[in-house]
Amino acid sequence: MLKIYNTLTRQKEEFIPLEEGKVKMYVCGPTVYNYIHIGNARSTVAFDTVRRYLEYKGFDVNYVSNFTDVDDKIIRTAKELNITAPEVAQRFIDAYYEDTAALGVAKATKNPRVMDSMPDIVEFIQALIEKEYAYESMGDVYFRTRKFKDYGKLSDMSIDDLEVGASNRLEDEENKKKEDPLDFALWKAAKADEISWDSPWGKGRPGWHIECSVMATKYLGDTIDIHAGGQDLAFPHHENEIAQSEAKTGHPFAHYWMHNGFVTMDNEKMSKSLGNFVLVHDIIKQVDPQILRFFMATTQYRRPISYSMATIEEAKNNLAKLRNAYENVGHRLKDAVESIGTDDEKLAQLEQFKQDFIHEMDDDFNAANGITVVYELAKTMNIYSEQAEVSKVVLEAMRELMSELLQVFGITFEEETLLDEKIEQLIVERNEARAAKNFQRSDEIRDLLKAEGIILDDTPQGTRWKRG
Structure with missing residues (x-):
């Protein structure tokens, strides 16, 4: 039974979708004024992993994640680069797709953009005005926060205790336009030389919060199953x-609210002011994107993660151990018999690994415990591949199960085919040279392969190789 920690209720709850077998999931996407930083990537990878597990469980997931392509930062970047705001947005949307593809992130069912949603945003705001939940003031439109009686239920805060100016977007001049300092902007009147759209309240552009409400309800309906994002968005x-x-629909907006943990840099909170703000576009030039993906995907999504060269190296080593186990089993397929007497026992053990994995992941997508099960599977694969006689049935089942479980984390081990035949020929030649006590030639071949990144391992079952 899958359970999700619901930020709204502050407890784990059994996941019961609105429609059997289907999941409506909305994840807040990036503001596209720059390349995504590792904090953005953590959220993207975390909820891509959640999505993958839901699909692994057999759910049809309608996964919507937006692009905020209208924003003060985008306008500022456009001025700095002397290009238009839409050009800035498109540049970094393209970069987002490139960087997240490198991290093995599956494309969303839909990536709606604010610029394409203006008629829907205006219509949504107008509905709130008609219900007297919103009002116009000097070209701006604000939401009457106190009128919504349940305000604060997600963050568990009393409206009377909320600090004025909780949003970074509030300014003293803006407060003068409001009926109440806690009211927040749905629409902003246009400033000179800024991108804007026509509306019943004059030229302007939407406030930040209204965008996601409009896009989530447009593409997923008035009530959705899961709404997710970083802890800082709660x-x-x-x-x-x-x-x-x-206020607009009269229905619950989302049944389950999920929030991922922060990323720290060498155990310090990541921020531009501390100079430890790193972009994925830069990281993946130095770190294998699959290692970065493995590092982020195998931590339980609500936990903070610490990015450092030490933690990346640990992820690299752990991933290499899994790959080695996978390749060891593949190597033994060459001399395996069709089946042996212990096949049923081994296949039952593999089924238990699968059930253990599901048990751990069903507990609020506990990826850390889930990957521990895969490590145990890898140990079993290594021990089995060292046996004098091995079964093809078992070896293939082992590889299939490891691939199946790692897919949940966005990890695939593609078969290495480049130069494989040549490597095998050189290994045969080296073995012949060793048998003839021609150690000079044997060492030459080892050094030649080492220079190509091929590491040899002489075992009682023969010489194995792997790419370093």
Whole structure:
């Protein structure tokens, strides 16, 4: 039974979708004014892993994640680069797809953009005005926060205890336009020389929070199964989404709210002011993207993760151990018999590994415990591949199970075919040279292969090789 920690109720709950076998999931995407940083990537990878596990469980997941392509930062970047705001957005949307593809992130069912949603945003705001949940003031439109009686239920905060200016977007001048300092902007009047759209309240552009409410309800419906994002979005962004969405529709906005943990850099919170703000675009030039993916995907999504060269090296070594186990089994397929007497016992053991994996992942997508089961599987694979006689049935089942479980983490071991035949020929030649006590030639071949990144391992069952 799958359980999810629901931020809204602050407890783990059995996951029961609105429609049997289907999941409506919305994840807040990036503001596209720069390449994504590792904090963005952590959220993207975490919820891609959640999505993969839901699909592994047999759910049909409608996964929507937006691009915020209208924003102060985008406008500022456009001025700095002397290009238009849409050009800035498109440049970094393209970069997002490139960088996340390198991390093995599956494309969303839909990636809606704010610029394409203006008629829907205006219509949504107009509905809130008609219900007296919103009001116009000097070209801006604000949401009456106190009118929504459940405000604060996600963040577990009383509206009377909320600090004025909780959102970074609030300014003193803006407060003068409001009925109440806690009201938040749904629409902003246009400033000179800024991109804007027509509306019943004059030219302007939407506030941040309204965008996700509009896009989530447009593509997934008034009530969705899962709404997800980083912990920093719980307040005020997600709190405001709930208020404006439920005020308009009269229905619960999302049944399960999920929030991923922060990323620290060498155990310090990542921030531009500390100079430890790193972009994925730069990291993957130095670190194998699959290792970075493995590092982030195998931590339980609610836990903080510490990015450092030490933690990346640990992930690299752990992933290499799994790959070695996979390749060891593949090597033994060459001399395996069709089956042996212990096949049923081994296949039952593999089924238990699968059930253990599901048990751990069903507990709020506990990836750390899930990957531990895969490590235990790898140990069993290594021990079995060392046996004098091995079964093809068991070896293939082992490789299939490891591939199946690693797919949940976005990891695949593609078969290495480049130069394989040549490597095998050189290994045969080296073995012949060793048998003839021609150690000079044997060492030459080993050194030649080493220079190509091929590592040899002489075992009682023969010489094995792997790519370093």
